[in-house]
Amino acid sequence: MDRSVNDDLDALESGAIAIVRDAYRLFEPCCVLWSMGKDSTALLWLMRKAFLGRVPIPVVQLDTGMELPEVYAFRDQIAREWELDLRAEHCPPEESCDPSLPPQSRAAARKTEGLRALLAREGYRAVFVGIRRDEQATRAKERIVSPRSLDGSWNVREQPPEFWGYTLTEIPHGGHVRVHPLLAWTELDVWRYTQRENVPIVPLYLAREGMRYRSLGEKNITLPIASGASTIGEIIAELETTREPERAGRTMDFESEASFERLRGAGYM
Amino acid sequence: MSRDARVVVLGHVDHGKSTLIGRLLHDTGSLPEARIAEVVASSRRRGLETEWSFALDALQDERDQAVTIDTTRVWLRIGERRFAIIDAPGHEEFLANAMTGASDADAAVLVVDAERGVEDQTRRHVYLLGLLAIREVIVAVNKIDAAGDPARIAAAGDAARRALDAVGVTASAVVPVSARDGDNVASRSARTPWYGGPALTELLASVAARRERADDEPLRIWVQDVYRRGDERVVAGVVRSGRVRTGDVLRVAPSGKTARIAALRGWPRDAESAGPGEPVGVVFDAPVYVDRGDLLSHEDGAPAAVRSLHVRVCWFDREPPHAGETVRLRAGSADVSALIVSVLATTDPRTLEAPEHGVASRGMVYELALQTAVPVALDLRERCALARRGVPVGAAHAVSLQPLGVNVVAASHLVDASARAERNAHRGLVVWLTGLPASGKTTIAMHVERELFRRGYHVYALDGDTLRTGLSRDLDFSSEGRSENIRRVAEVAKLLADAGTIALISLVSPSASDRARAREIVGEGFHEVYVAASLATCERRDPKNLYKRARAGEIAGFTGIDAPYDVPEAAELVLNTERNDVDRTVADAVEYVVRAARLRAPSRSVNGSA
Numbered sequence: 012m013d014r015s016v017n018d019d020l021d022a023l024e025s026g027a028i029a030i031v032r033d034a035y036r037l038f039e040p041c042c043v044l045w046s047m048g049k050d051s052t053a054l055l056w057l058m059r060k061a062f063l064g065r066v067p068i069p070v071v072q073l074d075t076g077m078e079l080p081e082v083y084a085f086r087d088q089i090a091r092e093w094e095l096d097l098r099a100e101h102c103p104p105e106e107s108c109d110p111s112l113p114p115q116s117r118a119a120a121r122k123t124e125g126l127r128a129l130l131a132r133e134g135y136r137a138v139f140v141g142i143r144r145d146e147q148a149t150r151a152k153e154r155i156v157s158p159r160s161l162d163g164s165w166n167v168r169e170q171p172p173e174f175w176g177y178t179l180t181e182i183p184h185g186g187h188v189r190v191h192p193l194l195a196w197t198e199l200d201v202w203r204y205t206q207r208e209n210v211p212i213v214p215l216y217l218a219r220e221g222m223r224y225r226s227l228g229e230k231n232i233t234l235p236i237a238s239g240a241s242t243i244g245e246i247i248a249e250l251e252t253t254r255e256p257e258r259a260g261r262t263m264d265f266e267s268e269a270s271f272e273r274l275r276g277a278g279y280m
Numbered sequence: 281m282s283r284d285a286r287v288v289v290l291g292h293v294d295h296g297k298s299t300l301i302g303r304l305l306h307d308t309g310s311l312p313e314a315r316i317a318e319v320v321a322s323s324r325r326r327g328l329e330t331e332w333s334f335a336l337d338a339l340q341d342e343r344d345q346a347v348t349i350d351t352t353r354v355w356l357r358i359g360e361r362r363f364a365i366i367d368a369p370g371h372e373e374f375l376a377n378a379m380t381g382a383s384d385a386d387a388a389v390l391v392v393d394a395e396r397g398v399e400d401q402t403r404r405h406v407y408l409l410g411l412l413a414i415r416e417v418i419v420a421v422n423k424i425d426a427a428g429d430p431a432r433i434a435a436a437g438d439a440a441r442r443a444l445d446a447v448g449v450t451a452s453a454v455v456p457v458s459a460r461d462g463d464n465v466a467s468r469s470a471r472t473p474w475y476g477g478p479a480l481t482e483l484l485a486s487v488a489a490r491r492e493r494a495d496d497e498p499l500r501i502w503v504q505d506v507y508r509r510g511d512e513r514v515v516a517g518v519v520r521s522g523r524v525r526t527g528d529v530l531r532v533a534p535s536g537k538t539a540r541i542a543a544l545r546g547w548p549r550d551a552e553s554a555g556p557g558e559p560v561g562v563v564f565d566a567p568v569y570v571d572r573g574d575l576l577s578h579e580d581g582a583p584a585a586v587r588s589l590h591v592r593v594c595w596f597d598r599e600p601p602h603a604g605e606t607v608r609l610r611a612g613s614a615d616v617s618a619l620i621v622s623v624l625a626t627t628d629p630r631t632l633e634a635p636e637h638g639v640a641s642r643g644m645v646y647e648l649a650l651q652t653a654v655p656v657a658l659d660l661r662e663r664c665a666l667a668r669r670g671v672p673v674g675a676a677h678a679v680s681l682q683p684l685g686v687n688v689v690a691a692s693h694l695v696d697a698s699a700r701a702e703r704n705a706h707r708g709l710v711v712w713l714t715g716l717p718a719s720g721k722t723t724i725a726m727h728v729e730r731e732l733f734r735r736g737y738h739v740y741a742l743d744g745d746t747l748r749t750g751l752s753r754d755l756d757f758s759s760e761g762r763s764e765n766i767r768r769v770a771e772v773a774k775l776l777a778d779a780g781t782i783a784l785i786s787l788v789s790p791s792a793s794d795r796a797r798a799r800e801i802v803g804e805g806f807h808e809v810y811v812a813a814s815l816a817t818c819e820r821r822d823p824k825n826l827y828k829r830a831r832a833g834e835i836a837g838f839t840g841i842d843a844p845y846d847v848p849e850a851a852e853l854v855l856n857t858e859r860n861d862v863d864r865t866v867a868d869a870v871e872y873v874v875r876a877a878r879l880r881a882p883s884r885s886v887n888g889s890a
């Protein structure tokens with residue numbers, strides 16, 4: 012790998028480790044969300060680095076029961092090999108969602124509800140989430156340490172300043188904070204890191220018979236894309252030239268202009 | 281492939297920052313096809329021509345009001361390089377968001393409207409650039425399609441240059457552009473023969489990459505946490521500057537202790553050395569007390585430990601800083617309570633002069649004299665933050681530090697205690713608050729101190745942490761160390777009381793015999809106050825996470841967990857913080873102290889017959 016690319020990855024990794032260590036010390040108790048996707052898996056990997064081998068906090072999967080079978084197999088294998096304190100949180104059924112939400116957004120709404128229930132029950136004050144600014148335009152506005160009110164909602168109009176690594180250190184009364192160590196990373200960075208560190212991935216990311224998943228969501232709302240990239244190296248080469256957005260296969264993002272902002276405002280990741 | 285760089289785009293509201301970025305994205309082929317279609321559709325719904333700023337302004341409000349509210353960033357590709365383009369809002373109300381976006385930039389593009397020239401927010405943003413010490417600034421004079429007149433365009437560019445010069449920043453280039461039409465954005469325009477210079481993308485392509493601190497600077501490691509790993513204690517931190525190697529002797533500031541590095545732990549493998557920006561896991565070859573907020577260095581070139589300092593701070597809060605207010609000073613991982621002793625100067629970055637009366641505090645630059653509650657180690661010009669309720673409200677640099685010194689003064693008094701009491705109209709005494717960790721001793725002491733001070737008493741609160749980092753920094757937490765610490769505190773408290781001060785001491789002081797000795801040292805004016813709360817309550821509060829760490833085995837001999845606390849049998853006052861709230865306990869304590877400090881019946885004659 013090119014030396015300067017390597018240096019850029021080192022800087023991203025170092026920055027993320029610093030964020031993880033600070034938040035772990037400042038906010039207690041806390042947990043990390045794991046979707047088994049490439050981003051949150053990379054996050055777990057660098058948490059192992061931050062804490063010298065083992066993720067010291069519960070690893071929570073918000074389970075809609077609708078992931079692809081390969082994803083569940085990957086979860087169980089990694090949880091065992093990395094000795095994760097895995098907690099599968101079963102999300103409430105679709106019927107309990109706001110019926111005015113477009114159908115494709117309901118899985119996300121179920122996860123939001125599942126997270127809310129988990130926070131209420133376990134009293135987590137901080138939740139580590141592997142989102143990135145380049146994924147989606149409203150995520151681009153996020154903070155590294157982002158406060159959530161009692162009901163889990165995100166007040167995008169009144170975000171705390173963040174500069175020189177100084178972030179929010181107190182949790183809003185009755186609320187919690189979301190901690191986003193990968194916010195500054197790009198999709199390409201995650202793949203380069205995954206390749207360099209040899210981080211395991213769900214095999215669905217790699218092309219079979221001309222199709223692969225670029226983004227992994229529930230099986231009823233995520234579509235594979237046409238691609239011949241059957242290795243991580245080929246994925247990287249593909250990303251260096253593509254002009255298709257990462258979440259093109261996520262049908263929920265395109266239902267209406269504001270649906271994603273609305274979901275995030277309500278507490279989605 | 282060359283390195284990534286971060287570029288912030290700044291400027292007054294409506295001068296066209298978002299449009300310029302949208303145009304850059306489009307003309308460099310960085311915008312996904314689907315996104316272009318979305319921008320076109322969204323513009324059409326609002327009855328607009330294609331509005332490139334919509335590529336960035338993702339929030340509904342932003343599109344509807346056509347103003348950028350929050351900072352955002354997108355990636356741009358120019359040739360082989362990647363640029364994180366940071367859009368910072370230009371509206372006055374969102375200055376903190378602009379700072380949030382700009383703080384880690386390598387370079388800046390300052391957008392200036394060709395017709396309107398340099399305006400208020402342009403000046404504020406120019407000041408931010410100076411504060412952030414961003415060296416590469418490209419001025420983009422925008423909307424040349426509307427202005428037309430080259431002289432006018434040149435005047436706007438010159439005005440921007442002068443504004444930058446005034447804060448010590450030299451513009452690296454001035455380029456006339458039309459974000460709307462694309463002139464000089466990604467390609468040189470035929471419409472500006474009088475310019476003939478490079479397009480914006482060419483200028484960006486030569487921006488220097490991410491600036492890292494050199495590793496020949498003095499070593500600084502910010503301590504973030506301490507992990508217990510088997511029998512080892514691993515000091516987790518990040519290298520701020522310099523280079524650290526196994527075998528180095530490190531000095532811990534502010535305590536001043538030293539120890540040698542036995543290993544630099546890492547996973548999956550240990551490290552031999554680490555440089556700027558890198559995380560470390562330091563294992564020392566001897567036990568040494570280190571915790572979050574400490575600063576590690578080599579023995580040579582160690583940082584100053586201070587309690588008094590002046591800072592220059594760019595303020596983001598609606599409420600201005602007040603003399604007498606307590607804020608948090610954050611320097612690296614250190615986060616200490618700091619009293620604003622005085623506001624030395626206020627500068628309006630738009631005029632670089634003192635503001636007119638009644639101007640909003642947001643965006644003002646203050647010079648403040650601070651006094652910290654405990655010593656803090658930091659370097660001059662280090663990037664700091666002032667925080668209120670855990671929210672960073674000001675970006676600060678230390679502009680002067682007064683290192684802690686020692687004055688040995690031998691004095692034989694010609695003034696006795698009663699004369700001092702007479703002058704002060706109250707007696708000096710020692711109020712000794714004892715109780716479990718997190719029972720509320722220091723909170724009570726600090727509130728009582730404030731209230732008595734307000735009423736004109738000579739009062740000083742001394743808490744366990746302050747003493748441990750200063751007077752007793754050579755002591756450990758063994759029972760011998762604790763006893764000696766308590767002896768010293770009692771001696772200091774006695775001196776304060778002799779000097780006529782009401783000394784409020786908050787110290788766990790778990791041993792009844794140690795407290796008895798303190799009473800003996802102080803003598804007559806000693807008042808023992810038991811701050812009572814159950815172990816379960818204290819453990820639930822745990823503001824410093826000490827119980828958690830003691831339970832995890834990271835702290836040994838912790839009072840209440842694996843070391844005993846002797847409940848006072850004959851305290852002068854008991855304050856129950858479990859049943860009563862802070863206001864109530866403070867009121868009770870104040871009432872008690874006021875009574876105890878009251879002078880005996882005045883000796884002068886009472887008015888009446890004379």
